[in-house]
Amino acid sequence: MTATDNSWMGRAIALAAARVGKTGGNPSVGCVIVADGVAVGEGVTGEGGRPHAEEIALAAAGDGARGATAYVTLEPCAERSSGAASCSARLLAAGIARVVVACEDASTLAGGRGAMLLRDAGVDFDLGVLSAEAAALYSGYRPRGQR
Ligand SMILES: [Zn+2]
Secondary structure: OOHHHHHHHHHHHHHHHOOOOOOOOOOOOEEEEEEOOEEEEEEEOOOOOOOOHHHHHHHHHHHHHOOOEEEEEEOOOOOOOOOOOOHHHHHHHOOOOEEEEEEOOOOOOOOOHHHHHHHHOOOEEEEOOOHHHHHHHOOOOOOOOOO
């Protein structure tokens, strides 16, 4: 993990911070996709909780996502309550080579499984970049399945 990682994660956290409190039962997540030192896509959780940040950033990046790094403030979901493709599956399908995450997601829809899915598929996965800053965003977030 490098100063560059901190800088891109800082951008993802700024995106997420601007939408805290407006994403319903879902946490406000920021995602920045970086290829060759340039942001090719950005996203933040939609108002009311969907779409997820990664979906928006991947759509913006298009083919630019192939081989790129995704910076995400919270572990990508491994399952969606709606039955739609998970963000982990979407990141894989887009050919993302590396995923950098600030905080693990304690909800039952991720809870380490997003990380496992990505790692098992051979994605370079780093957890814990700016984790304290991101955790501050999620201090009011009570994931489903956690009591
Ligand atoms: Zn997701």
